[in-house]
Amino acid sequence: MYENDMKIIERAQNGSKEDMTKLIEDNSRLVWSIVRRFNGRGYDIEDLYQIGSIGLIKAIQRFDTSFEVRLSTYAVPYILGEIKRFIRDDGPVKVSRGLKDLYKSIIEVQKEYISKKGREPTLRRNCTNFKNIKRRDYFSFGYK
Numbered sequence: 001m002y003e004n005d006m007k008i009i010e011r012a013q014n015g016s017k018e019d020m021t022k023l024i025e026d027n028s029r030l031v032w033s034i035v036r037r038f039n040g041r042g043y044d045i046e047d048l049y050q051i052g053s054i055g056l057i058k059a060i061q062r063f064d065t066s067f068e069v070r071l072s073t074y075a076v077p078y079i080l081g082e083i084k085r086f087i088r089d090d091g092p093v094k095v096s097r098g099l100k101d102l103y104k105s106i107i108e109v110q111k112e113y114i115s116k117k118g119r120e121p122t123l124r125r126n127c128t129n130f131k132n133i134k135r136r137d138y139f140s141f142g143y144k
Contacts, residue, residue, distance in 0.1 A: 005070075008023060009060060009063055009065055009071060012060055013060065013061060013063070020057070023056075027056055027071070030056070030072050030075065030076070030079070031049060031052040031053055031055075032049065034076065034079045035049050035052050038083055043086075043087065048086070051082050051086045052079045055078040055079035055083065056075050058078050059071065059075035059078035059079070060075070062078075088100075109121070
């Protein structure tokens with residue numbers, strides 16, 4: 001069975017639409033199981049399924065049959081990644097990943113300071129606690 005799966009994957013990678021369709025259909029329950037994790041976040045579940053299926057297709061295309069791993073195991077991060085990317089990037093205002101990471105860093109520094117000192121840190125204190133935060137970056141998030 002495992003060897004037959006590898007042959008189907010190889011044929012799908014070489015352009016066989018029938019084999020690609022078979023792999024997608026055979027793994028649709030996997031995609032649905034991942035999509036259900038994102039239910040209730042304001043997105044149509046059918047849309048998330050389609051996006052998850054794109055992740056599955058990418059996994060099929062990039063899968064190395066010499067790996068000692070099943071396609072379903074290999075595909076999970078691709079499916080999750082596509083869905084998370086869609087949710088992250090789907091907004092009226094596009095915020096760069098760098099700014100989002102910077103914001104997360106600022107929040108982490110603030111939480112750490114509050115847990116140690118029991119009060120909100122000042123701008124100067126945040127900037128000295130976290131060397132990568134520049135004053136102008138900090139102000140761009142509305143902090144004073």
